Amino acid sequence: MYPVMRENVMRITAGMFVALLLLAACQPDEVKPELPTVIPTAVASQPTTTPQPIPTIQPLPTNTPPPTAVPLAPTAPAPIAIALPPEWETVVTAALTQLDNQQWQILPSDAPLDALGSGQAQIALSNGDAGSLVYQEPVVLAVPFFTPWEAVTLVEAEEILANGRNDVTILTWDEMTPDMKALRVDGLHPTDVAYPLQKRLTLTAVPEAQTAAANLTAALQTALAPEPDVKVTAVGDIMLARLLGELIEQGKLEFPFAPVAPHLQNADLTIGNMESALGTLGQPEDKVYTFRAPPEAAQSLALAGFDVVSLANNHALDYGPEALLQGIDLLNAANVAPVGAGADYAAAHQPYLTEINGLKLAVLGYVNVGMEGSPPYFVTESWTATETTPGVAWANPEEIMADVTAVHDQTDLVIVILHSGLEYVEQPGPEQIAAAYAAIDAGADIVIGHHPHILQGIEYYKDGVIVYSLGNFAFQIDGDPGT
Template identity: 40%
Template sequence: MLSLMKTRKLLIIALLAAIGCLWFITAGSCSPEEDFTAYKEKKLKLPAGQEPVCLVAAGDIMLSRGVAGESIKQGNLRHPFAKIEKYLKNSDIVFGNLENPITPGREIGAPEMILRADPGVEFALQDAGFTILSLANNHLPDFGPQGVRDTLRYLDGAGIGHAGAGRTENEAYAAELIEVKGMKLAFLAFADPGLVPESYLAGVEHPGIAFLDREKVRAAVKDAGEKADFVVASIHAGREYEHEPDQTQIEYARLAIDAGADLVLGHHPHVVQKVEKYKGKYIFYSLGNFIFDQKWSRATREGLAARIFITRAGLGKIEFLPVFINDQDQPQLLEGEAAKSVLANSGLKLEEAAVPAWDQENRVFEKSIRYVFYAQRPLPESRLAKKQSFDLNQDGINEDYSLQDGAMKVASGLQTIWQSPGEWWVDNFFLGDSNNDGVSELNLLVWKSGSFGAHKPFWVTQDDQSVKNHLFIFKLAGSSFKPVWQSSNLDRPNYETVLEDLDGDGSNELVVTEGSYVNPKEREVNIWKWNGWGFSKISYGEPQDS
């Protein structure tokens, strides 16, 4: 009997010890090493996650005629993009439909329908953030084969990808491949041959555009799918100024998806049309005008840009940016009821999300509403796997940054030059100038035991040894990483971070999605800025210094 009682006592003691160690999240009752080991084991059981690729898709871009005249008047080819470019630049890929060739020539006036833009606009497009353009439309060959060749040459010189036109038919139908964040995306573009003269169509040895032909579209999409993880098809078709897609748009958009496309983006009607879900994929029948001089109606001055978040699992979140083309031919974001009006015909169930924005007139940061659709809900928690190449020490050679299972590693060629300590769990990293010294840094979101490292401030008598979140900043000098700033325990854990110059003053704000240590579902977006020794929180509605 005594032996049995002794055994029961030992079991109870062991059970209490186990419960005590599980209690670390709130009470920190175990040693720091046990706390962190239990935390890491919990994180390793989470599903693997991937940082999404952010694709911004915009509508028709025409830099000729009235738009060119306004740019000349302002003395700046970047003028059309001035009010929208900051919304484009914080993305991985920016796509639009270029509705004119880039080629030297005579001035184009209203109401001419033969279009061209002066060389130099390619750099304005590049500066605005555009990385790839559809050229399959009814105006790209307006200045003949030479205009097509010139456009390809100028875009190549600016480092802007293009799809849907080529020096030959094979070139025109070939996919433009872009690799970002470990994913390969393929872009294709096709135009309705009924919209153009036969001479506009690419031939065996004839520059021109790719056109809608069932077998050629199927073959191009199939070939792209064999080379890429995600295929985007742009279709230039439909009836101008009609708010509903016609049969050609519907037939070819669905054909592209049946052939293997993951997303279809539509252009040409010059007004916004609906979004359709077809076989689990999405079709934007028309994004409307993005930059154009068709100012005779509100519908032709409205357009839609979409921030589309993509992983290997497909589309995740779509954030809609309705725009209005002002009297100076510049697209600017719409808010409130005007934005809702543009989206009324989308056919999607949209949710509102608050994001930080800058009110230049009142010089305050405010919360602006964005309209979001979730094709797939994000995982509440995951183990992020992420890779990025970047020349942090500016020696002309990119380093490779990789995050896997909470461990961060930096390599130069085959040599590892830094890795995170084993007692850290790195949730995420971002590269950028967080302390506004003009030099980019490696910024880490770290979970670890203890508010401080080996040395704590003299006024702190006892360190909080529980596992909490930290922001650590390192600079790369030569081949050595040196700490710039390392926070103590953050009051609220950071889940997402973006560096962005919201107010256009030349220095970055740190936009942080913050959570809670006690409520895993809680999220709030706040703004912080480097103050010389750390980060200060910026209150919404609080006037900023001039």
């Protein structure tokens, strides 16, 4: 405020001084008394106040904590290079998705071990026996199913692998189709543990990659684990009366099946058709052929390795309902499951259910045969089980479809046993075909047939297999024993 007031005062004083000078200049030249000199009044100036400097406020000292150390991001491990045959690239790439804690580099190579040796790779996967075993699968010498050729020696097999042969297709086991069969090698089937022809994938790694190699091995073994399978053995007609029954009664329980028992026992599931009554009860029916095996025959079946037998045939009630029910009890006591007959309709149509190697299976049995003998003919259909009477499951196509449909969605494999056709006729009959087709149409995987007492053909129908007749298996017959 002070500097502004001083400036205004100084301006007025100067104006007054100039006006006096002009006034004096306008007077005439006459002698006048000398006027006193006017001296401008001194204006008292307010002293300029010098502003005092504002003292700087110093902050009080504080204890500042040291800066927090920020951890550095971990450095990603260097990629591990895997040399492998090109055909394994897809499988290995899929397995590596489970090992995302490590970076990988895939090097397709026709010589993976050379890439490992030159330092291009830290891990090598190779076909052969060079490293630790990761995976193996049988190599099959396959021929058309009906080729009359069953086996080769190991030397012959190695020659075929090296040079090829026009009538042999080399496949891995998972490439096999139902229309092909595998030649045995030195007597061994591809499913046998000691089978010599194997496709092997092995792994070799440098020392610093051993941990990664172990993780990769585990991932590959999981990815390459084979799909579960079930080995099913099925045979034709079994009739343990007559001479075989006499030998069983003498205590020779193993005699009827001794030559083939190892094969029956080696299967996961062994199925047959029990073509006779079983036990001591009942009276023979009024028909041409009536068979009844002794009670011990149930144990004979068990010792041979049978798991399931069908009673849906034209001899199940040869000695009446009492013998049928006694036979069912004897079989159950021997841990041989009967199907296709029972105390009533529901029991006769009841499937045998089991689980093998993680797969659920169902087995059903049916019969449809024509009139038997000479006039007056015996009609097997009269044995059909009802809601209140014992009997067999008749092979009505609609009922087969209903039964198969009922179990299809809760199982992985449905097997239908069918006793049908014409005796000693090579061609399947119309009722036989209709029943088999109905089973496959409803979702069954395989139909296993018998009754004609001779071999009949095999048909691949839609997604299923129909074996129309396996002929006789253990059956003392009046005619040609070759059946």
